[in-house]
Amino acid sequence: MKEYKFAEAVDLSQPLEQGMPIYPGNPVPDIESFATLDKDGVNLTRLTIGSHTGTHVDAPVHFIEGGLSVDRLPLGGFFVECVVVDVSQRERGTGVTASDLDKGPQARPGDVLAVFTGCSRDWGDKSLNSDYTYLAPDAADYLVEKRVKGVGIDFLSVEKYGAKVPVIHRKLLGKGIFIVESLNRNLEEFKDRRFLLVCLPIRLAGRDAAPCRAVGVPIEES
Amino acid sequence: MKEYKFAEAVDLSQPLEQGMPIYPGNPVPDIESFATLDKDGVNLTRLTIGSHTGTHVDAPVHFIEGGLSVDRLPLGGFFVECVVVDVSQRERGTGVTASDLDKGPQARPGDVLAVFTGCSRDWGDKSLNSDYTYLAPDAADYLVEKRVKGVGIDFLSVEKYGAKVPVIHRKLLGKGIFIVESLNRNLEEFKDRRFLLVCLPIRLAGRDAAPCRAVGVPIEES
Numbered sequence: 288m289k290e291y292k293f294a295e296a297v298d299l300s301q302p303l304e305q306g307m308p309i310y311p312g313n314p315v316p317d318i319e320s321f322a323t324l325d326k327d328g329v330n331l332t333r334l335t336i337g338s339h340t341g342t343h344v345d346a347p348v349h350f351i352e353g354g355l356s357v358d359r360l361p362l363g364g365f366f367v368e369c370v371v372v373d374v375s376q377r378e379r380g381t382g383v384t385a386s387d388l389d390k391g392p393q394a395r396p397g398d399v400l401a402v403f404t405g406c407s408r409d410w411g412d413k414s415l416n417s418d419y420t421y422l423a424p425d426a427a428d429y430l431v432e433k434r435v436k437g438v439g440i441d442f443l444s445v446e447k448y449g450a451k452v453p454v455i456h457r458k459l460l461g462k463g464i465f466i467v468e469s470l471n472r473n474l475e476e477f478k479d480r481r482f483l484l485v486c487l488p489i490r491l492a493g494r495d496a497a498p499c500r501a502v503g504v505p506i507e508e509s
Numbered sequence: 510m511k512e513y514k515f516a517e518a519v520d521l522s523q524p525l526e527q528g529m530p531i532y533p534g535n536p537v538p539d540i541e542s543f544a545t546l547d548k549d550g551v552n553l554t555r556l557t558i559g560s561h562t563g564t565h566v567d568a569p570v571h572f573i574e575g576g577l578s579v580d581r582l583p584l585g586g587f588f589v590e591c592v593v594v595d596v597s598q599r600e601r602g603t604g605v606t607a608s609d610l611d612k613g614p615q616a617r618p619g620d621v622l623a624v625f626t627g628c629s630r631d632w633g634d635k636s637l638n639s640d641y642t643y644l645a646p647d648a649a650d651y652l653v654e655k656r657v658k659g660v661g662i663d664f665l666s667v668e669k670y671g672a673k674v675p676v677i678h679r680k681l682l683g684k685g686i687f688i689v690e691s692l693n694r695n696l697e698e699f700k701d702r703r704f705l706l707v708c709l710p711i712r713l714a715g716r717d718a719a720p721c722r723a724v725g726v727p728i729e730e731s
Contacts, residue, residue: 288510293588302580302714314543314555318713321536321559329675330571330717332560333536337543337553341712349552358524362724366515453551485588487722489711490563491540492524495552499722500709502584 291483292505299470299484299501300342301410303334308416310443313337338496344488345466349495350456357497358490360465364436367399369484369503371477374420375405382423382447392481394433399467399484401439407472410442421447427458437465439484439501441474470501477503513705514727521692521706521723522564523632525556530638532665535559560718566710567688571717572678579719580712582687586658589621591706591725593699596642597627604645604669614703616655621689621706623661629694632664643669649680659687661706661723663696692723699725 301307305318314337322331338357339345344365347354372391374383383402394400404420419442427445430438438445438459445466446455459466467486483504488497523529527540536559544553560579561567566587569576594613596605605624616622626642641664649667652660660667660681667688668677681688689708705726710719 288512290510291513291588294585296584296588298584298712300712302712304714313553318716324572324574331535332713332716332718333557334560334713335555335557337555339553350546352546362518362520363516366513366518366726485707485709487707487709487724489720489722490520490522490524491554491556492526494540494554496554498711500711502709504588 288509290507290509292507295505297473297476297503299473299503301469301471303336303341307341308410308443309337309340311417313339316340338491338494341498342469342501343496343498344486345456345460345468345496347460347463349460350453351460354460356493357488357495358492362487364465365485365487367436367484368481369399369401369439370394370481371401371403371474373403373478375403377420379406379420380418382421383426384423385425385429388426388429394435396434397436399437399439400430400433400435401470401474403441403474403478407441407470407474410471416443417448419443419448421445422455424454427455430464431458431462435464437467439467439470441470441472444468467499467501482506510731512729512731514729517727519695519698519725521695521725523691523693525558525563529563530632530665531559531562533639535561538562558720560713560716563720564691564723565718565720566708567678567682567690567718569682569685571682572675573682576682578715579710579717580714584709586687587707587709589658589706590703591621591623591661592616592703593623593625593696595625595700597625599642601628601642602640604643605648606645607647607651610648610651616657618656619658621659621661622652622655622657623692623696625663625696625700629663629692629696632693638665639670641665641670643667644677646676649677652686653680653684657686659689661689661692663692663694666690689721689723704728
C-alpha cells in the first residue's frame with residue numbers, strides 16, 4: 288500500500304511575476320494590480336501571459352495538427368509517479384542523450400521521467416534563456432521506448448533553443464506523451480526517490496498548453 | 510487505509526474561454542492565438558484574465574490588509590477532504606444559512622465544505638451573474654465554528670452580488686480559511702460521498718487569488 292504525504296508536498300513550480308524568464312519570442316508576461324484595497328476596497332489582479340509561461344504542460348496540438356488540446360488530456364495522467372534523472376554534470380547548452388538518461392533511475396511504463404539539467408539553479412539568468420541544456424533526438428526515442436506517460440524538464444524547453452524543426456516535441460507529443468516544462472530547482476530533492484508528481488494544467492479550452500502548479504508528493508510504501 | 514482513485518478524477522473546473530462568465534467589473538478574459546501551425550509552424554496562445562477568472566482560489570490578501578498571498582498558502586491544504594452540501598432547492602439569488610448547511614453532511618475540522626447552489630447548472634446564463642445564490646453571514650460563522658480549512662461554491666462568489674461590505678470573505682479569509690469559487694456542476698456527483706479535493710492555484714507571486722484546476726478524487730477506505 289502506498290501512502291501519499293500531501294502535507295509534505297514540495298513546490299516544483301516557478302513563480303509567475305513581472306520580468307520572469309520566458310522562451311524568447313513568446314508573449315511577455317504582464318501582471319499588474321487591477322484594483323487595490325487602498326483605492327477600491329479589494330485587491331484584484333489582471334495577468335497577460337502565454338500558454339507556455341512559467342511551469343506548464345504542453346499538449347499534442349502545440350505541434351501536431353489535429354492533436355489533443357490541453358483541456359482534453361486525461362486528468363488521471365497528472366497524478367503520476369515520477370523519477371528524476373540528474374544530468375546537471377553535463378556541459379550547459381548541450382543535448383542530453385539516451386545514454387545519459389539510461390544511467391539514472393529507470394522509469395516504468397506510465398511514469399513521468401523528469402530531467403534535472405541544473406539550469407533551474409540559474410533561473411533568471413537571461414543568457415541561459417537561449418543556451419539551456421535540452422534533449423537530443425535519441426533521448427526522445429529512449430523515452431518513447433520506455434513508454435513513459437510524460438516528460439519533465441527544469442528549464443524553458445525540452446527542445447534545443449531555436450531549433451528549426453521541433454524534433455523532440457514531435458517525437459513525444461506525436462506518441463501522446465505530455466511534456467511539463469520549467470519545473471523549478473526543487474526537482475533535485477527527488478533525485479534519489481520516486482514520488483507522486485501532480486501537475487494539473489488550468490482548463491484552457493482547445494489550447495496548446497496551460498500553466499500548472501506542479502508539486503512533488505513524497506510516497507511512503509508500507 | 511485510504512486509497513485515492515486518481516484515474517477516476519472528476520473535473521470540477523470551468524473551461525477558460527472567450528465570452529465565459531465573470532464577476533461583473535472584473536477583467537474581461539481575452540484568449541487568442543499568438544501563433545498557429547499554419548502560419549508559424551507552432552500553436553501558441555496569449556491569455557489575459559483576472560486572478561478570479563474561472564475556477565480559482567481566493568487568498569486572505571484579496572480583502573485583508575497584510576494577509577497572505579495565494580502563492581504563500583500551504584500546498585498540503587490543497588489536497589483536502591471535502592463534503593458537499595446540496596442547497597439547490599433554495600430559491601435562486603437568496604442567502605444560504607447556517608441551518609441549511611447543518612442539514613447536509615457534516616464537515617470535520619480541516620475539511621473543505623463545498624456548497625452546491627445549483628447555479629452552475631446555468632453557467633453561461635448572464636442574468637445569473639448578478640443574481641446567484643450566496644452565503645448569509647451566519648453560514649460564514651458556522652463554517653468558522655466548524656474549523657474547516659476551506660470553503661467551496663459552484664458559482665462566481667460566496668458573497669451576495671454587489672455587497673458593499675465583503676462580510677463573508679472577511680469572516681472566512683480573516684480566519685485563514687481559503688475560498689474556491691466557480692466550481693462546476695460536477696460537484697453534484699459528490700453530494701453523497703466524501704472525496705479528495707485537489708485545487709492547487711497557479712503560483713501567482715504576491716497576488717490575491719489564482720486560477721486552479723480543481724478536481725475531485727474518489728476515496729476508497731479499506
